Amino acid sequence: MIIEFGHFALILAVMVSAFQLVVPAYGAHKRDARLMEVGDRAAVTQFFLILIAFVALVHAYVVSDFSVANVVANSHSTKPLIYRISGVWGNHEGSMLLWVLIVALFGALVALFGSNLPATLKAHVLSVQAAIGLAFGLFILFTSNPFERLDPAPFDGRGLNPILQDPALAFHPPFLYAGYVGFSMAFSFAIAALIEGRTDAAWARWVRPWTLAAWMCLTIGIAMGSWWAYYELGWGGWWFWDPVENASFMPWLAGTALLHSALVMEKREALKVWTILLAILTFSLSLMGAFLVRSGVLTSVHAFAVDPQRGTVILAIMLVFIGGALALFAARAGELRQGGLFAPVSREGGLVLNNILLTVSCATVLVGTLYPLALEAMTGDKISVGAPFFNMTFVPLMIPLLVALPFGPFLAWKRGDLYGVAQRLTFAAVVALIVLVASAAWVQRGPWLAPFAIALGVFVMMGSVWEIGYRVKAGVVPWPEAMRRLRNLPRSVVGTMLAHFGVGLAVVGIAATSAYRIETIVAMRQGDHVETAGYVLTFKDASKARGPNYTEDLVTLEVTRGGKLVTTLTPSKRLYDAPPMPTTEAGILASWRGDLYTVVGDPQKGGGYAFRIYFNPLVRFIWIGALIMFIGGGISLSDRRLRVGAPVRSRRRAGAVA
Amino acid sequence: MTRKQRRGTIIIAAVSVLALATILTMFALRDSIVFFHTPSDVAEQKVNVGQRIRLGGLVEQGSVKRGGGTSVEFVVTDTLKTVAVSYKGVLPDLFREGQGVVAEGVLEPSGHLLADTVLAKHDENYMPPEVAEALKAKGVNLGKSASHPDAQASKTQ
Numbered sequence: 172m173i174i175e176f177g178h179f180a181l182i183l184a185v186m187v188s189a190f191q192l193v194v195p196a197y198g199a200h201k202r203d204a205r206l207m208e209v210g211d212r213a214a215v216t217q218f219f220l221i222l223i224a225f226v227a228l229v230h231a232y233v234v235s236d237f238s239v240a241n242v243v244a245n246s247h248s249t250k251p252l253i254y255r256i257s258g259v260w261g262n263h264e265g266s267m268l269l270w271v272l273i274v275a276l277f278g279a280l281v282a283l284f285g286s287n288l289p290a291t292l293k294a295h296v297l298s299v300q301a302a303i304g305l306a307f308g309l310f311i312l313f314t315s316n317p318f319e320r321l322d323p324a325p326f327d328g329r330g331l332n333p334i335l336q337d338p339a340l341a342f343h344p345p346f347l348y349a350g351y352v353g354f355s356m357a358f359s360f361a362i363a364a365l366i367e368g369r370t371d372a373a374w375a376r377w378v379r380p381w382t383l384a385a386w387m388c389l390t391i392g393i394a395m396g397s398w399w400a401y402y403e404l405g406w407g408g409w410w411f412w413d414p415v416e417n418a419s420f421m422p423w424l425a426g427t428a429l430l431h432s433a434l435v436m437e438k439r440e441a442l443k444v445w446t447i448l449l450a451i452l453t454f455s456l457s458l459m460g461a462f463l464v465r466s467g468v469l470t471s472v473h474a475f476a477v478d479p480q481r482g483t484v485i486l487a488i489m490l491v492f493i494g495g496a497l498a499l500f501a502a503r504a505g506e507l508r509q510g511g512l513f514a515p516v517s518r519e520g521g522l523v524l525n526n527i528l529l530t531v532s533c534a535t536v537l538v539g540t541l542y543p544l545a546l547e548a549m550t551g552d553k554i555s556v557g558a559p560f561f562n563m564t565f566v567p568l569m570i571p572l573l574v575a576l577p578f579g580p581f582l583a584w585k586r587g588d589l590y591g592v593a594q595r596l597t598f599a600a601v602v603a604l605i606v607l608v609a610s611a612a613w614v615q616r617g618p619w620l621a622p623f624a625i626a627l628g629v630f631v632m633m634g635s636v637w638e639i640g641y642r643v644k645a646g647v648v649p650w651p652e653a654m655r656r657l658r659n660l661p662r663s664v665v666g667t668m669l670a671h672f673g674v675g676l677a678v679v680g681i682a683a684t685s686a687y688r689i690e691t692i693v694a695m696r697q698g699d700h701v702e703t704a705g706y707v708l709t710f711k712d713a714s715k716a717r718g719p720n721y722t723e724d725l726v727t728l729e730v731t732r733g734g735k736l737v738t739t740l741t742p743s744k745r746l747y748d749a750p751p752m753p754t755t756e757a758g759i760l761a762s763w764r765g766d767l768y769t770v771v772g773d774p775q776k777g778g779g780y781a782f783r784i785y786f787n788p789l790v791r792f793i794w795i796g797a798l799i800m801f802i803g804g805g806i807s808l809s810d811r812r813l814r815v816g817a818p819v820r821s822r823r824r825a826g827a828v829a
Numbered sequence: 830m831t832r833k834q835r836r837g838t839i840i841i842a843a844v845s846v847l848a849l850a851t852i853l854t855m856f857a858l859r860d861s862i863v864f865f866h867t868p869s870d871v872a873e874q875k876v877n878v879g880q881r882i883r884l885g886g887l888v889e890q891g892s893v894k895r896g897g898g899t900s901v902e903f904v905v906t907d908t909l910k911t912v913a914v915s916y917k918g919v920l921p922d923l924f925r926e927g928q929g930v931v932a933e934g935v936l937e938p939s940g941h942l943l944a945d946t947v948l949a950k951h952d953e954n955y956m957p958p959e960v961a962e963a964l965k966a967k968g969v970n971l972g973k974s975a976s977h978p979d980a981q982a983s984k985t986q
Binding site for chain 2: 512513514515523524527528531532534535538539542543552553554555556557559560562563564567568692693694744753754755770772773775776781782783
């Protein structure tokens with residue numbers, strides 16, 4: 172009964188979104204305030220209806236209602252509660268429902284908190300947002316209905332793929348979707364601006380927080396996914412340039428560019444046309460990500476169970492939205508007024524460089540992801556494009572970006588002084604140089620580029636810290652005065668500094684772990700030992716154990732360093748009950764120096780096991796860097812300047828009071 | 830600086846970055862992509878010695894021989910032709926005789942594949958799709974199993 176209620180709520184929500192698509196837009200056209208206001212209520216209603224549908228599905232999972240086909244296919248009564256809940260979005264149908272829930276949530280947030288938006292802009296935004304909700308709502312109802320019943324109901328479910336039964340992965344999809352779908356706000360605002368044929372600083376000021384929030388969610392979502400892949404899959408790596416990873420990385424790159432160009436538009440009213448195009452492209456890449464994952468054109472760890480019909484429908488949705496948006500852009504972009512002038516060496520110039528490098532690097536990722544598909548369609552040849560391709564194309568484009576990054580925040584708007592900024596960055600450069608020499612002298616192995624990459628990361632980190640130090644005049648004025656200045660800094664400045672610092676930290680981690688990872692493959696019998704990265708690992712014991720829904724072969728490895736016992740690791744091979752599937756559980760000793768990562772392989776003929784042992788230096792910096800970017804984004808988001816004074820220019824004074 | 834000059838500067842910067850990226854991409858596509866082949870392709874000499882390929886097919890029943898330490902040898906078949914593969918490392922969880930496999934490595938003059946990566950299916954009913962398709966193209970009857978892409982591919986290095 173609850174399931175039918177949920178199904179009914181979803182159908183109602185789709186009808187409300189159809190209403191919300193038409194009425195506010197018509198109201199905006201007729202300048203009818205009452206019709207436009209209806210959009211607000213529709214958006215909130217739509218959100219609550221989808222929420223009811225979603226809660227109904229979660230309920231079916233929690234109580235293991237095996238008369239629902241979706242629950243049977245993806246859940247099992249012995250599964251722990253948290254994984255029964257995360258199983259809701261661990262499959263195609265449920266995750267689509269989560270997708271439309273988030274689309275509706277963003278629409279409702281605009282309706283509730285957008286009181287200082289111009290009425291017509293808000294009406295148009297809600298209409299476009301409703302169009303997205305409507306398209307995906309219909310997609311769910313007609314091709315991927317999670318509320319379908321089974322008769323007779325089976326006794327138990329088929330279970331969730333065991334590698335998905337993991338805490339990090341329970342939260343990875345919601346964050347990722349909040350990121351993907353969050354960019355739909357930037358998209359809706361862009362379309363609304365094109366329909367109205369005008370944009371101004373207030374528009375950018377409105378778009379920026381939504382983009383920032385979406386970017387934060389995507390950042391942490393990608394980081395969680397990477398962390399999960401690292402410890403759960405047992406491959407010892409943290410990023411595989413897998414097409415589906417790329418599908419989330421491309422909107423991230425484009426979204427990062429959008430954050431920066433929206434800044435130029437807000438402060439200087441320049442780059443308007445470009446910012447609008449970028450907003451459209453960013454969400455288009457999100458849609459493409461959804462298509463790639465769900466259409467079955469790709470295989471990867473992430474690919475959902477697919478059928479070709481769904482792929483075709485998503486492709487059609489994607490083409491309508493992207494094609495329609497680009498056509499509208501082509502027709503209307505020329506009407507947008509040009510903004511302020513700036514010299515090539517200026518804050519704007521730096522942000523333009525940032526945008527060029529980010530979008531071009533995004534394009535290389537796009538080529539590497541789609542080229543195999545295109546080639547197979549045209550010649551029938553099957554190829555794989557892996558890490559070597561991206562190391563040759565993406566990485567060289569990141570180097571100038573990282574070199575330029577610390578300069579940006581120091582440059583003045585309109586016309587900057589490159590020489591003066593270089594002088595201010597001397598300290599950061601000297602620290603980076605010391606790190607370069609020290610790391611080259613210390614490790615004396617690995618690619619010659621690696622110490623440069625590490626030094627580059629340090630340069631970015633030091634540059635960010637130094638910018639704050641410079642702003643508060645640390646060391647120039649007395650400490651209490653510097654502290655007071657620090658407290659008075661706008662939060663967006665502190666957030667920017669933190670996010671850039673996180674980028675540098677992640678770069679250090681990526682460079683160190685890519686270049687200096689130690690891999691050892693060894694067969695050991697009980698009592699044997701192996702030495703790696705200063706640790707001695709001794710194979711102590713092998714045993715069998717029974718977990719809540721799996722059996723496992725556990726191997727105990729004793730880890731000592733300098734003769735002292737550090738820890739014991741227990742890498743294992745698990746066999747899950749439902750579905751019956753073997754998995755590898757890595758035994759990991761994490762530390763600041765790096766992770767000791769052990770995987771147990773096949774049993775050997777004369778007894779004992781094969782082992783794969785990695786030492787991944789500084790790998791932790793990658794995820795901590797991403798976390799710091801997330802926190803930086805959050806601090807920036809809490810800046811009052813992003814919320815106050817958004818109304819139309821001529822009424823800014825009056826609006827700021829409210 | 831006039832609007833025109835500013836636009837010119839931006840265009841020059843964008844075009845030069847784009848040109849650089851295009852050149853890098855062309856080189857990378859020439860040097861770093863790996864083609865997928867079946868044992869029949871190898872037998873028909875479509876693959877040059879020393880070329881890096883992905884070899885896909887089924888692990889032949891009874892062909893897996895474990896050497897000393899972590900080295901292992903097996904034969905990949907598309908039921909028409911076979912290629913012997915040697916690999917040193919830990920095989921993926923789902924590596925089984927009679928099941929689908931993709932081995933990536935370099936073809937030796939002896940016609941032997943020296944693999945450094947082995948990918949196997951990650952579910953009882955699943956075979957890497959390129960393998961399933963290639964086998965189907967060769968007229969191999971796969972039964973129900975290959976039409977059920979219900980789960981994930983796993984890889985190991």
